[in-house]
Amino acid sequence: MTMQSSPRSSAPTVRDVAALAGVSPMTVSRTMSGGVNVRPEVQERVQAAVEALGYRRNNSARNTRLGRPTGLVGIAVTNIGNPYYSQVALGVEEIAGGYGRQILVGNTGEDPNRERELIADFAGRQIEGLILVPAGNGLELPDARKLSGIPLVLASRTIDGLDADTVLVDDVGGARAGTQGLLDDGHRRIAFLGDPAGISTTRRRYEGFRSALAGAGIGEDKRLLAPCRSAREAEGEVRRLLGVSNSPTAFFSTNNRTTVGALRAICEYRNGGSSRPVPAMACFDDVELADLLQVPLIMMSHDPKELGKQAARLLFDRLAGSQLGGPREVQVGVEIHRFWTDGN
Amino acid sequence: MTMQSSPRSSAPTVRDVAALAGVSPMTVSRTMSGGVNVRPEVQERVQAAVEALGYRRNNSARNTRLGRPTGLVGIAVTNIGNPYYSQVALGVEEIAGGYGRQILVGNTGEDPNRERELIADFAGRQIEGLILVPAGNGLELPDARKLSGIPLVLASRTIDGLDADTVLVDDVGGARAGTQGLLDDGHRRIAFLGDPAGISTTRRRYEGFRSALAGAGIGEDKRLLAPCRSAREAEGEVRRLLGVSNSPTAFFSTNNRTTVGALRAICEYRNGGSSRPVPAMACFDDVELADLLQVPLIMMSHDPKELGKQAARLLFDRLAGSQLGGPREVQVGVEIHRFWTDGN
DNA sequence: CTGTTAGCGCGTTCAA
């Protein structure tokens, strides 16, 4: 069997089928939607014509006529290639599927312009709702208007000044607990890998980090702040920090990208045969296999798929119950896991 | 700013805007599509009405009228949560974006029934083309008919008896080279982690594996065949195999899932303080951080994103050039990388 | 420059 069946210049319509079957378009329509009030014999003729022509009914036209929604839900993330966001998407898909919706996936690549385009496009496609991981510092408010009435759920990051349904991770609490773990293990010089001036998520994680340190009477030290936004940058920063005198004994990693980079540098350092103990790390998000590296690790982990599910639930609640009052915020909890630390 | 603006019972239409602006629907339409032949002054009135009503033009209706395609491309994979497929999706998205198309992402979960539903649904949504990673042994042929004319590109796996555009990885060649690497390192007892009776991909990788072994005069040994389809199963199999007498000195891992599981078991074994050398592994697909584990590794790696791109290119070629003759097959090359082996 | 007419593919409504 070959899939090259020539795509007709224009797809067959009800009329084409009707003509071939020798009935009226209406009879075809009825047959396609279950066949109530159509003689079985006629139905068969219609079916034959349908198969002969390869007819599929045009859902767009159908929906317009019925005034029905599109059954499409948009999800725009900063990077689908990142396993974290692909898990989020998986969670959304799972819930959406239960509601008979399909998901339109867009990738912003952290680019606000691309995000703008994407939102406009999605809106034009009449999506019923949008789940968004805002790029950068968040879309400017005026652009949120593009959605004009389409329910929006923010996932993982907030947008300053925008009051929408949101699913967040317990960033502050998680970061505080993870940092506390490092403190408990005796670490005092802990470097922060991430850009506190960047996205809201990092800001909150930094807040938790600082809060724990402050609780231990440790002040801010700019030299231990390593702004980085990719695995490569993180690797470079850690390598640099491990080279300076009085280098940190532990690191706080903001996300799975910085974690991967940092682990590369740490393993390299360890394998370099240093006599100092292997630097420890508290890292947000899970990274597969990281627990096998024999690097002292405190993972502040949560389930991104669950985050996606919660976001989808929030969206469908809104879609169903119309007005449930003001915006809601859901938090996904963070669990602390230890590997290769004294506490383990 | 709050996103709760009550979704009107029915979305505003051109007519609503026209009425409010005191013009005809046509003027609104023209304004919306660039405003040629509309006085600036009138355009402003229209824009005001648009914003007041939160009007967005209905793309479905628009496309029906224009007889235009939907601008939607479907991509159905077995698991978006798997970083491998999320990279594939990313590649597709990138190319599709360049053609002004959005991607509809579906997850089959390796379930042929779900795949069937998905395809039917996608077809009903008038997608312009479909990129499919077939579930299990592939959808039965009759169901491919559901696509009736919608161009199809198979990615990563084939379907027996279905002759469609396809992007494959050089499974046989890659597997042969990887296995040869293990042989070069002196390994003679190599276990195969995967189900050769399963999907086409695994079958081809097994073929390459066997081919290399046969070249070295090593016959088939059922005891070294460990059918497994998940990380957990692979972990169990490896643990079991490392426990038997005359256990394998190396493993061939079929994909990133089996690799992750196997690495867990291998590290556990090594850390158990065995005096035997650390088992080696040749593994298909990349797994982040695996190269840091100090396990002798031969990676048969390729870029899944590139695979997605190629699939998309094949699709858009087909969409543009209509008939380019018979189905085409593209192969993505495999590179061999060594870590912690003698050869490195 | 602007409005009117007509029709995209479909399905509800009502008549036959």
Place this chain on the structure above:
DNA sequence: TTGAACGCGCTAACAG
């Protein structure tokens, strides 16, 4: 049980 007419939201084509 079947068909004709009408309309969904939108826009080409043609007036004016």
